[in-house]
Amino acid sequence: MNIKGSVALVTGANRGLGAAFVRTLLAAGASKVYAAARNPLSITIESGVVPVRLDVTSPDEAEELAQKLGDVNLLINNAGIGGYGAILSPSSIDLLRDQFETNAVGPLRVTQAFAPILTTHNSSAVINVISALSWATLPGVTGSYSASKAAAWALSNAMRQELKTQGTEVLSLHVAFMDTDMVRGLAGNKASTDVIAQMTIAALERGESELLADEITQNVHAGLTAETPVYLGMLE
Template sequence: MKIQSSVALVSGANRGLGAAFVRGLLAGGAAKVYAGARDPNTVNVPGAVPVQLDVTRPEQIAHLARELTDVTLLVNNAGISEIGPVLATSAIDSLRRQFDTNTIGPLRLAQAFAPVLAGNGGGAVVSVLSALSWLTLPGRTGAYSASKAAGWALSNALRHELKSQHTQLLSLHAGFIDTDMARHVPGPKSTPEEIVRQTLAALEAGESELLADAVSREVHRGLTAERPVYLGTPE
């Protein structure tokens, strides 16, 4: 996938990592970048083309797929995070909200734009996932981690199904990124610009998965440890 002269659609593009993707794509020579947001008036990246996109609204996704027939790169970035224990009475509603945005919304976009990408030579899809696709922080990220774990599984399925139309799928995993979503989390964070830089380089290199920081690499290694990282430390 070449960034130069590509036409991208970025979901959740009005702030944080999404806005950084828009800036990075334009700086990398993309011919056009559609910046999707619930309120397109909140998109303020010079050169971007704001479009209305709420990934939980199937009719908006279908409308964009009919209108944006020049897209060659889909960046599935939109996501939400709600913190809390899964035994809380509110957990089921929270799980539904996060699955709708973090899991079902990206799948709907991939389904809708797969024919568009095929018609334009194949192109690529970026799935913005997380180190928390593989790890849960007890009492905090159960529902969020579940939505990202499901997103990871669906991305792996999509990668195989998209091969026949020559569409690349890149899964992006990172720990905490210095955006509004992780503002309340202590500790080191990657900059959105660094994550975007690595993602675009991985796309151009034809990669299928990117572990973009030390946290995601450490968690990934821990999946096959003698005591897997997702089991936590013994009591």
């Protein structure tokens, strides 16, 4: 897909990777970027950016927005939430529900709403932001988050097959730790959100279906077929 002249909708666009996607799309020649957030006043306004309200957990908001934005031919499902803890803790079920609703059901809900819009364009695509933690978990820390991202990965693969019939491409972005608020308290090297956004848009323009954006992600993915698979505990 060629980004030049495209019209994109980016969810969770008020900060972090979402804001980086907005900047990258404009630099790549997108004619308009709808920057979505629960609070559109939190969006940085510049030429080519149209702030819109969207709570991805709301079926009504997704449908209503799709009815208004008929010119969108690129959807970037970036909105997501973190939250960490042991899955056997008393609060884990509530956290799991919240993360599934935002991280897995949310992208599906928005894609369902916009699929009829995307099919009206000669060229269209969906980018789903997944995670290296869709394939493994940090014990006692990311159990529910990893579960929600594993579901998001499976749904992204299903979207790719179903949207293929209407000519809409689907790219899954897998990335580990980025310099965002979600992991601000964690030590270690973190990727630049601008670099990841640029890599993702370049991958889309090359026609790729999946991007393993950093070394950690590539190592985790390779570990799926190791003698002791990564999901059996190599991240301990």
